[in-house]
Amino acid sequence: MRxxxxxxxxxxxxxxxxxxxxxxxxxxxxxxxxxxxxALTIDMQHGLIDVQRMVSMLQAxxxxxxxxxxxxxxxxxxxxxxALDAGAYGVICPMISTREEAQRxxxxxxxxxxxxxSFGPIRASLYAGADYxxxxxxxxxxxxxxxxxxxxxxxDAILSVEGLDAIYVGPSxxxxxxxxxxxxxxxxxxxxxxxxxxxxxxxxxxxVAGVHCGRADVAAARVALGYRFxxxxxxxxxxxxxxxxxxxxxxxx
Numbered sequence: 001m002r003x004x005x006x007x008x009x010x011x012x013x014x015x016x017x018x019x020x021x022x023x024x025x026x027x028x029x030x031x032x033x034x035x036x037x038x039a040l041t042i043d044m045q046h047g048l049i050d051v052q053r054m055v056s057m058l059q060a061x062x063x064x065x066x067x068x069x070x071x072x073x074x075x076x077x078x079x080x081x082x083a084l085d086a087g088a089y090g091v092i093c094p095m096i097s098t099r100e101e102a103q104r105x106x107x108x109x110x111x112x113x114x115x116x117x118s119f120g121p122i123r124a125s126l127y128a129g130a131d132y133x134x135x136x137x138x139x140x141x142x143x144x145x146x147x148x149x150x151x152x153x154x155x156d157a158i159l160s161v162e163g164l165d166a167i168y169v170g171p172s173x174x175x176x177x178x179x180x181x182x183x184x185x186x187x188x189x190x191x192x193x194x195x196x197x198x199x200x201x202x203x204x205x206x207x208v209a210g211v212h213c214g215r216a217d218v219a220a221a222r223v224a225l226g227y228r229f230x231x232x233x234x235x236x237x238x239x240x241x242x243x244x245x246x247x248x249x250x251x252x253x
Contacts, residue, residue, distance in 0.1 A: 001135035002128045004089050005067050006039060006229070010208055015223045018069070018210070020234035021057060022047035028235055030060035039067040041231065044079070045094055047071075051082055055123065058087045062127055069141075075101055077108040077116070084109060085120055087127035089140060092168050092210075096144035099157040106163040109142045114163060141165045143210060143229075146198055147173035155198065159205035166208035166229065169198055184214040199226040 009016045016038040021029055024047070032040055042049055042057050049057070054070060061068045069090035070083040083091050093105050107115040114137060125132040128139070144158060147170035151158065159167070171191060172182040180188040187195065195211065202209035203226050210229030213219040214237065219230040 001131050001139055004139045004141065005065065006090060006141055007139070009038060010228055015228045015230055016067075017219075018229055018231045020212075020231050022049070023235050023239075024049040024053040024057075026053075026056040026060040029057040030063060032235055033061045033064040033066040037066050039069050039090065039229070041069040041071055041090075041092060042088075043071045043234075044083075045071050045073045051079075051086075054083065055086045058123070058127075062087065068127075075105060075108075080105075080108045081117055081120075084117070084136075084140060085122050085124055087124045089128075090143065091140070092143040092145060094145045094170070095148060095151075095173075096146065096158065096167075097148045097150040098154050099161060102144050102158045102161040102164055105142055105144055106161055109140060110137045110163055137163075141208075143168040145170055147177065149177040152177075152194060152197075155201050156205070159201060159207050164207060166210055167198070167202055168210040168212070168229065169195060169227075170212055171195065172212075184212055185218040195222070196225055202226070 006016050018039040018041055019032055019037040021040055021042045040061055042054050044054060058068050067089050070088040071092040072079045072083055075093050080091055091109060096102050096105060109117060111117050121132050143166045144164060145168050171184050171187055174194060175187055175191040176182045178190045180191045199209050208229060209227045211222050211227045212231045213222060216232055219232045222230050
């Protein structure tokens with residue numbers, strides 16, 4: 001089965017650099033993938049991407065060694081299984097707040113006897129290899145998003161779920177849940193303390209911690225805290241920032 005580069009990086013103690021895709025376009029995904037990201041996440045929750053667009057974007061990412069990840073809209077078995085059957089090597093599931101929800105995530109993303117994922121890797125076996133059925137459970141990465149006050153209360157219970165590979169922090173929702181401004185980077189002290197606490201508890205449980213960032217300096221600081229999957233930018237933000245930089249330079253002339 002094709003290597004999941006995320007697991008290799010983590011085994012080496014390295015952090016994976018993840019880009020974010022919100023624009024429903026395969027060529028945009030292909031261009032991003034060719035820039036050398038360790039992983040790219042197709043955002044089906046807040047992005048503008050449906051299932052068919054997701055498939056074409058996964059195909060575009062497959063032209064590179066970049067690991068294809070999908071953030072699904074919600075904890076729902078159908079969409080999780082579709083993403084995996086289409087060839088996603090990682091899935092990020094939002095708003096996991098209890099141990100029971102984390103157990104359901106593991107179940108939906110693993111084959112029997114560990115889980116209840118239905119068998120039918122229609123594109124995944126083309127992307128990953130003929131031994132997909134045997135190796136998928138050891139290769140695919142399932143991220144539970146930690147972004148609610150309830151998730152913080154249940155953090156150790158969530159992290160102790162067998163088969164949960166990783167967690168992913170959404171700083172904006174987490175900040176809102178803690179009564180703070182919804183931002184990625186310059187979070188308020190209460191949210192900053194929560195980010196440190198989450199990283200420490202994940203490390204104690206041997207679970208990989210990931211986090212959403214908007215700037216490289218913040219991502220580097222999160223890596224220093226122990227996060228090993230950091231989102232540094234999105235297609236929309238990079239497109240806007242590049243345009244703004246070019247226009248500002250031209251208008252100064």
